[in-house]
Amino acid sequence: MSKTILVVDDKKELRAMVQAYLDQEGFHVVTAGDGQEALYVARHEKPDLILLDLMMPQMGGYEFLRVYSREADTPIIILTARLDEGDKVLGLELGADDFIVKPFGVKEVVARIRAITRRCLSRKPDTSAASFRLGDLEVFPAELRARRGDETIELSLRETKLLELFFKNPGKVLDRNTIFNACWGQNYLPSSRTLDQHISKLRKRIEPDPKNPKIIQTVHGAGYRYEG
Secondary structure: OOOEEEEEOOOHHHHHHHHHHHHHOOOEEEEEOOHHHHHHHHHHHOOOEEEEEOOOOOOOHHHHHHHHOOOOOOOEEEEEOOOOHHHHHHHHHHOOOEEEEOOOOHHHHHHHHHHHHHHHHHOOOOOOOOOEEEOOEEEEHHHOEEEEOOEEEEOOHHHHHHHHHHHHOOOOOEOHHHHHHHHOOOOOOOOOOHHHHHHHHHHHHHOOOOOOOOOOEEEOOOEEEOOO
């Protein structure tokens, strides 16, 4: 089954060029001309990867990232005319996986897509076990959900991977690099707050009292730990 790629750019000619080439490479391509349209398309098409321009009318790329990264863990490659350190830090913090600077060659785009696709496949949860427990929380990795009593909690792929990592390392303090390598597949810049934001959002969903977490505990200056 071919993978669906969403191409988001306000330049119609660029969308058409990238779409034509990706079609030839066997991908199913959908497009959008701005962030607002991209949200609609992404929510309905559930793309496997998104190519995202930053400077667009209606809703720019950064705002799209802020909204959509809360809804899905879809890999996102940013298309940008310039890339300084500030742009990269912000993009990473908002959930981007890679960057391509314009002008670019379509062969480079395909190579980046395939590389990120392989990376994402390598970080899928281990579904060999039907479920595992973190305290009173039972996690079902194949279903991307957890259960506490009668309550069912829907999880994203990355949230499931995070919980699986803590389950496999009870009592061990996991530093930021270890967690990023296991769940993101790459090293992020030290100033990135991506991990803290993900942990905070996950706690609000799985902890009975997020302000006094029992499952994912903070070890100040070192990382995070699950006591087991």
